[in-house]
Amino acid sequence: MGINADCTGLQFKTLNMSRGPAVWATRVQCDKKEYSNRMRRVIENTPNLTLIEGEVIEVKVDSKKAVGVRLSTNEVIFSDAVVITTGTSMRGLIFIGHEKKESGGDHRPAANKLSSSLDKLGFELIRLKTGTPPRLYRESIDFGRMICQPGQEPPPFFSFSTKMFHVEQSLMTYNESVKCSTWNNLRCGAKQIPCWMSHTTERTHEIIRNNLSRSALYGGDISGVGVRYCPSIEDKIVKFSSATQHHVMLEPEGKDPNDWWYPNGLSNSLPREIQDELVHSVPGLEKAEFAQYAYAIEYDSIDARELNHCLESKRVEGLYFAGQINGTTGYEEAAAQGILAGINAALKSKSEKPMILSRQEAYIGVMVDDLVTKGTQEPYRMFTSRAERRLLLRQDNAHIRLMPYAERIRTVQNEVMNSIKVLKKLVDDEILRLKNTRCGEKTLFNLLSRPEMSYDRLPDSKSWLPPPVKEEVEILVKYEGYIEQEKRMAERAIREESVKIPKWVDYRKITALRYESREKLIKVMPENLGQAARISGVNPADIAVLSLIIKRGRI
Numbered sequence: 050m051g052i053n054a055d056c057t058g059l060q061f062k063t064l065n066m067s068r069g070p071a072v073w074a075t076r077v078q079c080d081k082k083e084y085s086n087r088m089r090r091v092i093e094n095t096p097n098l099t100l101i102e103g104e105v106i107e108v109k110v111d112s113k114k115a116v117g118v119r120l121s122t123n124e125v126i127f128s129d130a131v132v133i134t135t136g137t138s139m140r141g142l143i144f145i146g147h148e149k150k151e152s153g154g155d156h157r158p159a160a161n162k163l164s165s166s167l168d169k170l171g172f173e174l175i176r177l178k179t180g181t182p183p184r185l186y187r188e189s190i191d192f193g194r195m196i197c198q199p200g201q202e203p204p205p206f207f208s209f210s211t212k213m214f215h216v217e218q219s220l221m222t223y224n225e226s227v228k229c230s231t232w233n234n235l236r237c238g239a240k241q242i243p244c245w246m247s248h249t250t251e252r253t254h255e256i257i258r259n260n261l262s263r264s265a266l267y268g269g270d271i272s273g274v275g276v277r278y279c280p281s282i283e284d285k286i287v288k289f290s291s292a293t294q295h296h297v298m299l300e301p302e303g304k305d306p307n308d309w310w311y312p313n314g315l316s317n318s319l320p321r322e323i324q325d326e327l328v329h330s331v332p333g334l335e336k337a338e339f340a341q342y343a344y345a346i347e348y349d350s351i352d353a354r355e356l357n358h359c360l361e362s363k364r365v366e367g368l369y370f371a372g373q374i375n376g377t378t379g380y381e382e383a384a385a386q387g388i389l390a391g392i393n394a395a396l397k398s399k400s401e402k403p404m405i406l407s408r409q410e411a412y413i414g415v416m417v418d419d420l421v422t423k424g425t426q427e428p429y430r431m432f433t434s435r436a437e438r439r440l441l442l443r444q445d446n447a448h449i450r451l452m453p454y455a456e457r458i459r460t461v462q463n464e465v466m467n468s469i470k471v472l473k474k475l476v477d478d479e480i481l482r483l484k485n486t487r488c489g490e491k492t493l494f495n496l497l498s499r500p501e502m503s504y505d506r507l508p509d510s511k512s513w514l515p516p517p518v519k520e521e522v523e524i525l526v527k528y529e530g531y532i533e534q535e536k537r538m539a540e541r542a543i544r545e546e547s548v549k550i551p552k553w554v555d556y557r558k559i560t561a562l563r564y565e566s567r568e569k570l571i572k573v574m575p576e577n578l579g580q581a582a583r584i585s586g587v588n589p590a591d592i593a594v595l596s597l598i599i600k601r602g603r604i
Contacts, residue, residue, distance in 0.1 A: 050384055051208030053091070055237040057083040059301055060244060061204035070524050071439045075205045078244065080303040101126065106162035108133070108368060110170060115368040121162075130394035132369040134387055136379055137179065139164040139349035144265030145342055146320030154181075154346045164349045171364060174349045177376065177428055178266075178273035180281050180316040183324060184309035184341040185334070190299060194333035195245035198298070204238030209448045210465055211237055212517060245299040245333070247312075249282070252330040254293075256323065257286045265318035265345050273347040276378060276428040281316045281345070282327070297331055309340045318345035350376045353420035354573050359393040359403035360386060360417065363574060369394050376425040377416070385413045385431075392458055404454060407546060409438055409539040411451060422573055422583050438539050440531055445521055449473050475518045479511065480525060497526045546579035548599060558604050559594065566591040 060078040092100055107119040108131060117127040138153030138160040151159040168174055206212050261267040264283050266275070275281065280288065285295050298313040315328065321342050328334050353375040355363055360375070362368040371390035372383035393403045406414035415436045420429065433439045442450070448469050455461045461469075483494040488508050496502055504510055504519045514522075525532065556562060556570045566587045575581040578599075582592050598604055 050088075050388075051206075052210055053084060053088050054079055055206045055208050055211040057087055058204070058238060059242045059304055060200035061206065061238055061241065062201045063205045069440075070443050070445060070528070072433045073444055074433075075207060075444060077207060078242075078300055080308075082303055082308070104158070104160065104162075106160075107166040108163075108170065108365070110365055110368075113364070114366040115362075129398040130367045130369065132371060132387075132390045132394050133163075133374055134370075134372045134383070134390070135160055135163065135374050136383070137346050137348040137373055139167075139174075139374065141346055141348045144270055144318045144345045144347070146263050146265060146318070146323070147268060147270060148320070149265070149270065152346070153348075167349075167351065172355060172362075173352045175352060175376065175426075176273035176347055177350050177373075178271050178275040178345055178347045179279075179373075179378065179428060180275070180318060180345040181343060182311045182313060182315045182317070183328060183339055183343040184302070184311050185328070186338045186340055187301075187306060187308070187310050189336055189338040190245075190310060191333045191335065192245050192299070195247045195299060198244040198246050200241035200243065202241075204241065206237060209469065210462075213465065213468055240304075242301050242304060244301070247297045247299065247331050247333045248294040249297060249314075250294060250330055250332070253282075253327050254286050256327045256330060257283055257317075257319070260319060260323045261287070263320050263323060271318070271345060271347055274427040275345075276430065278430045278432075279316070279378065279428075281318065282314065283317055283319070297334075299333070315343065316345075317343045319343070348373070350374050352376075352424055354422070354424040356421050358405045358417055358421060358576060358580075360390040361393060361397070361403070367394075367397060373428070375420055376427075377420070377429040377431075380430075382416060382429060382431050385416060389413055389417065392460075396458075404458065406454070407543060408436065409441070409542050409546075412436060412442055415442075418580065418583070422575065422580050423585060437542075438535050440528060440535050441539060443524070445517070445524060449476075472515070472518055472521075475514065476521045476525070479514065479518065479522050483507075483522070483526065494526055497523065498529070500527070542579060545582065546577045548578040548596065550575060550577060550581065550595070551599065554595075554598065555604065559598065561594045562591050563588075 054077045057080045058077045059080055062076050064074045064076055065072045092098060103120040103122060103124070105118045106121050108115060109117040109119060109125060115128070115131045117125055118131055119125050136153065138157060140161050141151065141153040141159040142149050143152045143154065151161070153159050164174060261283060265271050266281060266283055267287070275284065282295070285292070296314055299310050300313050302309045302311065312328065312331065312334065315331070317324065317327070319327065324342050325339070328337050351370060351374055356370060356375070357363055360369050360371055362370065369390040371386035373379045375386060377383055377386065389404070389406070396403055406417070408415040408418045412431060416429070416431050419435065436442055452466070452469055456466060480494070483497060484492055486493045486509065488496060493507055493509065497504060497507055504523045505512070556567045559567065562570070569584050569586045570581065573584055575584065578592060578596060581587055581595060582589070
């Protein structure tokens with residue numbers, strides 16, 4: 050997915066650069082059609098992978114184990130593992146004003162029978178809601194009345210393979226073995242397309258306030274809970290009534306001049322004629338022509354507390370869930386779950402140990418632990434603030450931090466893995482050199498730790514080092530004390546997570562636990578003490594009791 054995003058990217062930008070590296074986040078605006086088309090070509094040309102198109106209407110289960118799926122054609126596909134990634138399709142309902150129709154969104158049909166199948170298996174289904182802004186024709190937009198938002202140069206890429214193409218020459222001077230023939234095909238990021246910023250007006254707000262009763266969201270048609278952190282424009286006007294304007298970002302769906310543009314920030318569920326008025330009240334959109342109207346969509350998800358940390362159902366062995374069906378949004382949260390569920394389904398079919406990421410070592414771990422421990426009553430979004438160890442979970446060290454997992458599951462080419470190890474050695478060697486090289490009364494390490502100093506300004510800096518190495522060295526030096534402190538705290542948390550809760554533990558029989566704690570523990574069925582401690586309503590005294598029982602080996 051990282052390579053695909055880089056190869057189909059329209060604009061690249063790292064957000065939050067004015068703040069510390071713990072919150073830096075790379076964002077890529079991709080060509081919607083080309084992203085799908087390119088990934089489909091990859092899938093169709095993958096050896097031993099068969100692509101079957103059809104509607105799944107039932108999960109086949111035998112002795113509490115998933116054995117396959119039934120299609121609408123009545124054909125049964127047998128399998129050792131099943132992954133369900135339905136997005137907004139399950140009993141999907143689209144709303145435009147008080148008008149509604151069954152749909153999975155983006156012109157896909159609703160999957161009603163699959164919802165019924167999961168319901169019969171005993172899964173608790175929850176209704177959630179999201180939405181999308183209208184789509185507009187490019188030639189009808191007056192960009193002259195908006196503020197240009199260009200991409201970042203040089204473009205910050207997602208994939209390590211793409212990044213390595215740009216640092217290959219400098220690495221070659223250090224180690225001839227890093228050359229990778231596949232990098233020659235990864236020339237990405239040329240001719241970025243800018244986004245454009247406009248804003249709502251008092252007239253926009255007046256139109257919405259006068260028509261709230263005609264909105265599906267405020268008119269009582271929708272029962273599902275919406276996204277707190279990506280609210281519709283109706284929600285913004287109601288909940289932030291003192292604001293005189295809200296940002297509207299015009300973003301392209303593709304690089305072709307005929308591709309649609311969408312005003313990000315104007316997601317709504319108002320009738321078409323009201324959408325016309327409100328869009329035309331935004332500077333630059335006075336003459337905008339609609340290719341597609343905005344809509345809200347309501348759909349089924351499950352209670353993710355029914356899953357374990359590898360996203361496998363506790364109720365049905367071999368059945369995995371990923372994406373919006375687990376109560377998250379459909380962006381990177383869904384993509385991350387897809388990776389994890391797919392890897393673990395493959396490992397399951399090979400009778401291998403599952404891959405579980407701790408919240409101390411990956412944002413995927415944080416998100417999955419939140420979902421399976423606490424559940425969610427609204428579409429979940431991942432934020433750096435949700436992670437206790439965000440200074441350790443930086444995007445700049447992801448390739449080093451997750452290298453052992455990549456080696457285990459063999460998802461990275463040997464040449465790329467070798468170059469990661471070379472980069473890590475470069476970082477380690479350079480930090481050691483800085484600690485042992487003096488400049489006057491101080492070491493180079495001490496000099497670089499100063500806020501105003503950068504690596505390139507250091508006396509005796511190595512100009513040939515690749516930019517990723519310089520960046521990593523600078524971060525590790527400047528934040529050394531904080532990083533070491535977080536590592537100690539992470540190690541303590543990992544020790545708690547290493548204490549597994551045996552299957553013989555019956556919370557109903559542990560009378561020393563408070564009644565509320567017993568209820569919560571029975572609901573979640575935590576896998577270890579660390580997870581148990583994070584359940585809302587379970588206090589440290591309960592954990593102490595549980596720890597004692599596990600050590601004793603009996604209730």
